[in-house]
Amino acid sequence: xxxxxxxxxxxxxxxxxRFSFYDPASELSRLNRQAAKRDMVVAGDFFExxxxxDDLHSSTDGFFDPTIGPLMKLWHTSAxxxxxxxxxxxxxxxxxxxxxxVMLDKRNYSVRFDKEGLQIDLGGIAKxxxxxxxxxxxxxxxxxxxxxxxxxxxxRSIGVQEDQKSWIVGIQDPYVPPDAxxxxxxxxxxxxALSVSAVHxxxxxxxxxxxxxxxxxxxxxxxxxxxxxxxTGSSAVVCDAWSTALLAGxxxxxxxxxxxxxLAQKNGTQWDIESFKPNPSLLSS
Amino acid sequence: MFRxxxxxxxxxxxxSFGTLSGVLAAGERIPLDQPFSSSSSKADDVIKCGLIGFxxxxxxxxxxxxxxxxxxxxxxxxxxxLMLRRAQRxxxxxxxxxxxxxxxDNPEIRAIFIATPTHMHRELVVAALEAGKHVYCEAPLAxxxxxxxxxxxxxxKAQGQIFQTGLLYRTEPQYRSVYGFIRSGALGKASMSxxxxxxxxxxxxxxxxxxxxxxxxxxxDDSISLGLIGEVGIQQIDTNMWMNGTRPxxxxxxxxVMFWNDGRNVADTVQALIQFPGGExxxxxxxxxSGFDAKYDLYxxxxxxxxxxxxxxxxxxxxxxxxxxxxxYARKDKFYKETGIALLANATKLESLGQDPTADDPNxxxxxxHAIQAFADNFNYGPFEPVVNYQVxxxxxxxxxxxxxxxxxxxxxxxxxEWFEI
Numbered sequence: 001x002x003x004x005x006x007x008x009x010x011x012x013x014x015x016x017x018r019f020s021f022y023d024p025a026s027e028l029s030r031l032n033r034q035a036a037k038r039d040m041v042v043a044g045d046f047f048e049x050x051x052x053x054d055d056l057h058s059s060t061d062g063f064f065d066p067t068i069g070p071l072m073k074l075w076h077t078s079a080x081x082x083x084x085x086x087x088x089x090x091x092x093x094x095x096x097x098x099x100x101x102v103m104l105d106k107r108n109y110s111v112r113f114d115k116e117g118l119q120i121d122l123g124g125i126a127k128x129x130x131x132x133x134x135x136x137x138x139x140x141x142x143x144x145x146x147x148x149x150x151x152x153x154x155x156r157s158i159g160v161q162e163d164q165k166s167w168i169v170g171i172q173d174p175y176v177p178p179d180a181x182x183x184x185x186x187x188x189x190x191x192x193a194l195s196v197s198a199v200h201x202x203x204x205x206x207x208x209x210x211x212x213x214x215x216x217x218x219x220x221x222x223x224x225x226x227x228x229x230x231x232t233g234s235s236a237v238v239c240d241a242w243s244t245a246l247l248a249g250x251x252x253x254x255x256x257x258x259x260x261x262x263l264a265q266k267n268g269t270q271w272d273i274e275s276f277k278p279n280p281s282l283l284s285s
Numbered sequence: 286m287f288r289x290x291x292x293x294x295x296x297x298x299x300x301s302f303g304t305l306s307g308v309l310a311a312g313e314r315i316p317l318d319q320p321f322s323s324s325s326s327k328a329d330d331v332i333k334c335g336l337i338g339f340x341x342x343x344x345x346x347x348x349x350x351x352x353x354x355x356x357x358x359x360x361x362x363x364x365x366x367l368m369l370r371r372a373q374r375x376x377x378x379x380x381x382x383x384x385x386x387x388x389x390d391n392p393e394i395r396a397i398f399i400a401t402p403t404h405m406h407r408e409l410v411v412a413a414l415e416a417g418k419h420v421y422c423e424a425p426l427a428x429x430x431x432x433x434x435x436x437x438x439x440x441x442k443a444q445g446q447i448f449q450t451g452l453l454y455r456t457e458p459q460y461r462s463v464y465g466f467i468r469s470g471a472l473g474k475a476s477m478s479x480x481x482x483x484x485x486x487x488x489x490x491x492x493x494x495x496x497x498x499x500x501x502x503x504x505x506d507d508s509i510s511l512g513l514i515g516e517v518g519i520q521q522i523d524t525n526m527w528m529n530g531t532r533p534x535x536x537x538x539x540x541x542v543m544f545w546n547d548g549r550n551v552a553d554t555v556q557a558l559i560q561f562p563g564g565e566x567x568x569x570x571x572x573x574x575s576g577f578d579a580k581y582d583l584y585x586x587x588x589x590x591x592x593x594x595x596x597x598x599x600x601x602x603x604x605x606x607x608x609x610x611x612x613x614y615a616r617k618d619k620f621y622k623e624t625g626i627a628l629l630a631n632a633t634k635l636e637s638l639g640q641d642p643t644a645d646d647p648n649x650x651x652x653x654x655h656a657i658q659a660f661a662d663n664f665n666y667g668p669f670e671p672v673v674n675y676q677v678x679x680x681x682x683x684x685x686x687x688x689x690x691x692x693x694x695x696x697x698x699x700x701x702x703e704w705f706e707i
Contacts, residue, residue, distance in 0.1 A: 003489035010341075010486075025649045043351060044377040109377065140367060142493030 004141035005053045008134035010147065015130040018046070021069065021121045030210070031111060032069075032119045035102075039110040040072035047109040048128055049122070050102070052237055056125070059255055060245035065217035067097045069119035075215060075222055079204040084211055090220035097217065127154045128195060128240030135236075147189070149174045153243075156193035156236045164189045171230050174200035175266065184271045187232050187260060195239035196230045197247040199223050223247050231277075235259040253277055291615045320413060332664050333359040335388040335418075337409055338400035339368040342423065346400050349653050355661035356396070357676060362388045365497060384408060389416040395445060396447075396664065398657075399423060402500075403516065404509040407432040419447040421660050425519050426682040428509050430704060433682040437707045440675035449660050449671040450678035453652035454524045456659040459596045460652075464689045466600070467528050472586025473606065475565045478528075479583045480521040482513070482569075485576040487545050488553070506583060507550040507693070512540065513571035514555055514692055515685040522559065522580055522688070523681040525567045532680055533567070535699045538692030544574040555692050559684070592625070596649055599625030680705055 020026040027046060034040050042050070053066050070093040078085045085093075096117035103112040122129075127150045135156055138146050147167050149155035157167045167190070170183030187194055199212030211222040229246035231239045231253075238257045246253060246263050253261040253276035261276040334356050336347050343363070350358040360380040361372040369381040382388050388397065389412055397413040399406060399422045406427050413420045420440070427433040440448035454460040467475070490501035504510045514522075526532060536559045540552030554574055559567040579596040588606035592599050601623050602612070616627040656673075663671055683704050691698045 001491075002489050004491035006486055007490060043348065043375050044373075045375045048374070140493060141491035143491075 001143070004138055004143050006124075006143065008137045011137050012130045012134050012150070015133060016128065019049070019122045019126045019185075021123060028120065028122060035111050036113040036116045036118060039105065039108075039112045041108060041110045044109060044246045047106075047111070048102070049237075050104055050111060050120075051106075052129070053120075053122070053125060053241075054099070054102070054104060056238065056241035056245075060241060062099070062217060063248045063250035064124065064241040065097065065099050066120050066122055066124060067099050067102065067118055068215055068217050069077070069121040070096050071215050071217070071220050072121055072123075072213075075211070076214065079202070079211070079213075082204045082206055084195070084206055084222070094220045097220075115237055124244045125237055125240045127151070128193070128236035128238070130234040131156050131193065146217065149277035153197065154155050154195050154236055155189070155242060156192070157189040157191060169194055171196060171264075173266075173271070174198045174228065175226060184264070185230075185262070185263075185273065189232065192232050192234055192259065193236035193239045194230060195236065195243040196228065197243040198228045199225060199247070200228075212247075214244055214247045218249075223249065227263065229263045230260070230261070230269075231258050232260040248260065289466070303460075309462075313654050316524075329355040331355060332395050332661055333357050334364060334395040334396045334398060335360045335391070336398045336400065337362045337385050338405075338423075339363040339372050339621060340400065340402075340404075343400035344371075344375070345653055346398050346657070347372070347379075349651070349657050350398065352654070353378060353658060353661060354533075354625065355665060356657065360388050360391065360446070365500075367497075381493065383673055385412070389413055389418065390446045394662070395419060396421065400498070402503045402509075404428045404432075404503065405436055414439045414443040414446060414448070417446065419660075419664060420449065420458055421449050421657070422678075423451040423684050424523075424678060424681065425515050426678050428511055428515070428686070430621050430683055430686055433679055433686070434707060437675045437679040441707060443669070447660065447663050447667070447671060448671045450675075450681075451653075451656060452523045452673045452678060452681060453520060454655050455672045456655045457596065457652040458655060459598055459628075460524065460593060463586065463591060463593055463598045464528060466628065467584060467591065468530070471589055471600065472584055472591065473565075473588025473603070475529075475584065475586045477566050477568070477585050478520075478525055479568045479585070480525065480570075480581065481578065482521065482571040482580045483576050484515050484573065484580075485580060486573050487547070488551075488573055489545070489547065505549045505551050510551050511685055511689045512551045512555065512692065513573070514538070514557055514569065515539075515689045516553075518557070518569055518571050518688070519681055519685040521526060521569060522567070522579075522684055523677070524582060525559070525561075526684070527677075529561050529563075529565060531562055532705065533559045533561050533684060533700060535697055536688045536691045537697040538683065538688055538690075539695055540692035543572075552692060557688050560690065591628070596652075598628040600628055601625050674705065679707060 018026055019028045021028060023029060031040050031042060039208045056064050073115045074085050074089055074093045096115060101113055101115040101118050103114060131148055131150050131154055134148055135158060138158060144159050145162050146158040146172045155169055159165050166188040169187050169189055171183050171185040176182045197214055199210055202213035203210050210222050211224055214223045227247060233239050242258060242261060244256055258277050262273050264271045264273040303596055332355060334350050336343060347358055350356045358376055358379045360382055362382040362385050363369055364629040366513060396419040401409060403425055410420055422514055426436045472570050472594060488504055492498040492501055504516055516548055536557055540555035542549060542552055543554045545553045554572045556570045559641050581592055584591045588603055590601045596679055599618060612626050618625050620626055663669060687698050
């Protein structure tokens with residue numbers, strides 16, 4: 001089991017290096033530098049990941065968009081200054097975003113950007129991808145019970161626990177200290193994945209408004225306020241993209257690949273949970 | 286004839302980039318905004334390559350062949366179907382074969398890359414050379430001197446065919462730059478060296494198939510594995526032999542299973558002292574138990590000590606060492622109580638190109654990239670003797686085999702000249 005886990009984690013590490021937005025030597029960085037100048041042939045699995053981005057951009061009506069790198073940089077700088085960017089700065093960044101500018105040629109696995117300055121950032125999906133790949137390695141190694149998590153936002157299970165009970169994962173209230181171990185909802189995982197996105201964590205306060213790191217690709221604005229989204233489904237990649245899309249502002253979700261899709265807002269000490277799947281409803285914790 | 290005639294594409298490339306040996310040795314950076322485009326898109330300008338062995342390292346080789354402009358990953362061969370399914374996913378344009386002979390029988394395939402377990406190299410290398418292919422074989426050459434000698438003999442006999450081994454640092458630009466420093470006397474009087482390779486990992490691999498699992502764990506089989514010093518340490522031992530310019534005279538080794546007590550006999554922690562004729566001995570240790578400080582090579586001397594880590598190098602000068610002049614302007618980095626002068630290959634040139642030499646090089650490539658590029662350059666612009674030819678590879682393999690023996694027996698082994706005869 002140890003060795004299977006090592007193999008899986010090595011694969012996660014390998015994927016992290018290949019698709020790092022910040023490492024100038026990564027395959028992704030090379031693509032970002034060159035794709036506006038010429039067609040770039042990429043490895044088959046990289047192309048598969050980009051096709052998944054294409055599919056999820058479409059199914060989330062554009063609320064998941066991996067080209068918002070310039071916007072992310074802008075808001076990252078803003079977070080350091082604790083001051084939201086100006087509308088003109090946001091518009092300038094929006095002018096070099098848009099998945100529609102990414103051309104994928106399935107015949108020869110090539111990628112081209114038709115806009116200078118476009119950058120793909122796979123941060124919203126790469127963790128889910130890495131988890132799915134790691135799960136495949138565990139399955140190939142014969143593992144039948146496992147829970148693999150990528151920090152506090154993405155987790156996927158193989159089978160159930162050894163006592164045949166589903167894996168129960170709590171959605172933690174991000175506004176209480178982690179060691180308080182308070183969760184306002186739980187999900188039951190059985191050969192499924194969970195992804196959670198929250199405003200709190202990588203956020204900054206300006207005039208008592210909390211600006212998070214998840215951005216609306218259409219308006220360029222950061223999601224504000226105490227919101228958490230979570231989704232479950234068979235694929236961590238799909239879950240990653242959808243938890244981001246829901247938090248980014250997508251108000252509907254009929255994605256057939258998801259089992260649960262929720263968006264929660266904290267009012268005082270209470271969380272109001274809007275459930276898009278399995279049935280639209282409003283719940284309270 | 287097996288050499289690629291100098292096509293228009295390659296002629297223009299050669300003219301515009303200057304001498305390749307100079308580029309390789311200096312580790313020159315290509316400006317960020319210069320597109321990597323060739324002046325010809327003719328299919329026959331690239332070297333069609335076959336890869337045998339799609340394990341963890343084979344995947345890295347595949348990725349590199351795919352990335353290089355001069356090479357095409359035309360076919361991937363592995364005798365395990367799961368590996369071929371992975372290959373299909375990652376490199377859908379490449380054909381896939383279960384039997385290596387089919388790859389060797391394909392006249393379009395000019396070069397073969399062998400990345401199988403060590404004990405399988407002999408059969409594959411000899412067959413590939415007899416089939417008229419240019420061969421890149423991973424290091425060590427083999428797990429026995431007899432097999433390694435057979436490979437070296439086949440390579441020696443195959444005139445007109447390139448044979449290069451996967452000893453990576455002789456083609457790595459930063460190491461080549463440091464080589465120049467050391468060989469020009471920057472250390473002063475060299476006194477000793479120390480290298481380590483640490484990575485916390487069990488080395489054990491899992492599979493749902495018992496047969497496959499046994500095959501995957503060849504490195505833990507002491508009847509065929511050269512252990513840490515052979516499978517990993519050979520890289521740093523060869524680097525040391527290159528820097529020293531000579532073969533060692535003896536090796537003393539120790540090894541134990543310190544942590545991974547799962548029934549293995551192959552040590553998870555090893556130490557070796559490799560003696561060189563002038564007394565500049567090399568201390569080497571490798572561990573699967575602790576990942577502390579990963580991998581580095583240290584060369585000590587009366588004027589300075591040089592450390593090589595990843596693709597970076599620093600020089601730590603003694604207080605009474607003569608001034609070199611350029612060091613006044615060089616970047617200096619603090620390491621606890623020591624101050625190291627960063628040795629950046631071609632720093633002056635980078636600045637003249639408007640690049641910050643202290644920034645992470647966006648074009649930095651892994652050593653395997655430079656190794657395969659060197660192989661491709663030899664194919665396109667040669668023939669010339671590879672820097673890692675069969676003699677270099679054979680010498681390093683013999684040292685690695687005997688070092689492993691020393692570790693397993695906890696003894697000192699004096700090298701006999703006849704062991705190194707091909």
